[in-house]
Amino acid sequence: MSGSLDEMYRDIILDHYRSPRGHEPLPMADFSTGGHNPSCGDELKLAVKIEDDMVKDIYIDCKGCAISTASGSMLAEVLKGKSIAEAKKIAAIVRGMLKGEDVEIPEDLGDIDALEGVKKFPVRIKCALLAWVTFMEGMENYENGSGEATTTSVE
């Protein structure tokens, strides 16, 4: 393998995997959407409550591997309480980082830089990406006023 195991499965990742955040159902969500990684079979449900242009609360449930579960959990933790603009910016940064673009992770993003270890495992990058691109697409649909739940895919 290209990287050492502990580089990917850092303690923070394993912690998020074992006790994922954002697991409390969110019945009054403003939008809910789904993510799917056909080549892995991973499936993800995401619901977001918006208030005053803020991401008030996030529900996320991932039937997937440690990486996609932890990544989704981190998303829930980090984006909760952020303004929509901030949340979108952060999601774009994480996506860019995972895709190997030259972006810098702001210091205050807490656990998220633990995802960088995944980059050494090219096949697993899409696992880490799933939650973030699902959020981005869901948010875009919400802002465009399309209330329909869609399914975002990564390949």
Next chain:
Amino acid sequence: MSGSLDEMYRDIILDHYRSPRGHEPLPMADFSTGGHNPSCGDELKLAVKIEDDMVKDIYIDCKGCAISTASGSMLAEVLKGKSIAEAKKIAAIVRGMLKGEDVEIPEDLGDIDALEGVKKFPVRIKCALLAWVTFMEGMENYENGSGEATTTSVE
């Protein structure tokens, strides 16, 4: 190559190639037919005059290589004057010999055993075969009363 050059191009073959027999036009033929080897482009015209169940005369013209030309020339020489039954038997023997079957060439067939050298050059066997199978098919059509000229192919 699998055999030595002189094994295939025996003097007898080269002699038949340089002065092919059966080249005199046969205007009153009882049947005429054509042969074709698509992979080589070889083309052959054959006409036969029958009298009293005898192969009275043969015209053969081959636009082909030394082997197919010589083989056709030998056919004209050997089959001329034979009874239909005999001619058919000889053609079958030559075809069998070229196809590697366990047949014996009667001694009185003259030059024909010179064709045996061709067997060492698998790709050239069909060249030697062309005249003989064309004759056999033409004769069969004639005997079945189908007067139409057909084209026989070897592959």
Next chain:
Amino acid sequence: MEQKIKNMQHSPSVGLLPIDLERIRADFPILDQIIDGNQLVYLDNAATTQKPRVVINAIIEYYRKYNANIHRGLHYLAEKSTEMYEHTRIHVADFIGGVDPKEVIFTRGTTEAINLVAYTWGEENIKEGDEIVITEMEHHANLVPWIQLAKKKKAILKRIPITFCGHLDQSNINEIITSKTKLLALTHMSNVLGTINPVAELTALAKKHGAVVLADGAQAVPHLKVDVKSLGVDFYAFSSHKMLGPTGVGILYGKKELLEAMPPFNMGGEMIREVSFDHVTWAELPNKFEGGTPNIADVVAFDAALHYLEEIGMDNLRQHEMDLTKYAIEHLSAIPGLEIQGPREVEQRGGVISFTDNDLHPHDISTFLDSKGIAIRAGHHCAQPLMSILGKIATARASLYIYNNEADIDALVKALKGMRRYFGL
């Protein structure tokens, strides 16, 4: 390595076999690999197998001494390479039970072999309302072409379900295979469950209704003695790379009458008889289906793979794999949280062992095992519909071949035990 071979010699189950596992392992250069400090344990054989030295050498020898384009050449190299290429065809014909070499078509792999049938026989013979029967355990290669053909022709796709134990469920078979069935397409051995299907029996039933039968032998020919004539199938497909041979070579066996009646597939050189701008006639079998320059070197080298398998003996190979599969299933079953798919009885299955962990995703299992030098596969194994039927999003799959030994299984089992600890479960 030393250590492992010693283990083997002490193992009664394998030690009794008339095969010399130590010698066999030494024939496969890649097995000596050290990856990140771990000796390679290769258990991804259902995906592709490793190659013995004789196969690699056959490729080298071909390119060093005989390389030329085949069929039309009148020079020494062209004659030699044609002869070698055609020799493999004769060998394959013999290997699958003594068919006519004209009935053996070289393709890129199983996938192309099945698509060939779909594009030619299928295109001409499947009509609106006809029924195509497949099974729920098909690999995408023996599924997607038929789904698409059925859609195009407005034909009906019916499927034979599977039981909880991973066998074909034949309880309603007479409602599934009927006089409306035009094609039965089924796998001989499942690449997920390991199940060996009763191909001869189902073929006999399909034949009673006049259907054509295609069997996907990608996982069967490498592991079982296969006789396509006694199976009775019309078409049979498999891949060289899954049976010690090079990548890029597959075989379609087809009954002569069917192949002769079918239109050609890839059109170009070698597959024609005569071409003018407005009319084309086709070459005889098998050339009609091998348009263009084939994968000559690898077809030639595949011969060496067949020889190698014959030297071992397919019966010995099968016995070794049954013993090892039994050993593996026993030891894997003892690991808490692990669930094994497919039949338990080794007589009814091959050495493809799919498993899941109650808590861990197969991808994490595979990545973890990789860190110990153990190569398995994780995912849907190109059988997405089967995954949903099994209620799994994916499985981990360890798959065996002739060079695997008990030490490989021991390494797998030991690593899996450590895994749950690593993930804190």
Next chain:
Amino acid sequence: MEQKIKNMQHSPSVGLLPIDLERIRADFPILDQIIDGNQLVYLDNAATTQKPRVVINAIIEYYRKYNANIHRGLHYLAEKSTEMYEHTRIHVADFIGGVDPKEVIFTRGTTEAINLVAYTWGEENIKEGDEIVITEMEHHANLVPWIQLAKKKKAILKRIPITFCGHLDQSNINEIITSKTKLLALTHMSNVLGTINPVAELTALAKKHGAVVLADGAQAVPHLKVDVKSLGVDFYAFSSHKMLGPTGVGILYGKKELLEAMPPFNMGGEMIREVSFDHVTWAELPNKFEGGTPNIADVVAFDAALHYLEEIGMDNLRQHEMDLTKYAIEHLSAIPGLEIQGPREVEQRGGVISFTDNDLHPHDISTFLDSKGIAIRAGHHCAQPLMSILGKIATARASLYIYNNEADIDALVKALKGMRRYFGL
């Protein structure tokens, strides 16, 4: 051998080149062959080329160290082999002028590449009454698929004729390529005449009428610097085995918009996104067109062939072949009874030299030369319609590549002179 290399060093035309022919020849193990007492003179390069040691070694190395199935594996070998396979794709994209690697599809060869387009783009886009334009000098691979498609769709096949000198005759080109033209399919370099066709120019004309253009680059990419973007073509096909690479690998370049809109070809693993029993969606480019296990080892080794060609430099290679073609045409023309086909000017042609003897059939020529260790090809070269236009039943063809030298030509010329004596002419 010694003798020949000495000859080379004395040859001014080749001696001036920035290539070291002696070193190049030493890279090709097969060139040392003694056949029936004669040193091999290999002049059948248009059929297939020989392989340098680096290519053979790349295959060995792949099987000894990296062999695994690609794309889905989460273990070291699978990651490595996927990376190597995809690396070749990037290299090919660069080699043909810097296209998007997604636009590079691996096939078995040129034939499959063209058939892929016929079965997918052609099947969907050619309608009754549409016109497909080809040339009179097409190889069957770029002819039979279009003849059959035209027949099936009731489309019209039109052709660009050739002049006596073996060029495309453009005098009526505006009546041939019109607004009815849906596809222009033409060869970049003729495998019989050697003619290099004005692909960019004709593509521009076809594009004015909104047609799609496919160029058959099987004989061009190995010998010329090709930039598919500046040619402007939509599809471009070529084969690894004709440019020092292994057999069993071909390339289809296609413009992304077209490839994306096309249905897939061979269906099975790796080319799907999601499969259920009644619905299938396709993977993204390039996977959509690479169903099943590809010819991994040979794609990986093709990379070494590209490197080798780049090290020589395509411009140097072309210069060497022009010099040698000139030398060959000069000396062959001086043989009584010999007729050479195709353009005389080496700037307008490649090193494919077809010739006939007034009295001898090409098969006899080829067999005779073979007895001297000289490998040429004789026949219709998979271009039967061109043969009838030339009024020949077949031709003999000597074709050059980078490792050929003047000694090879000298041997050919000497043998041809002896030949007429042998046959008593």
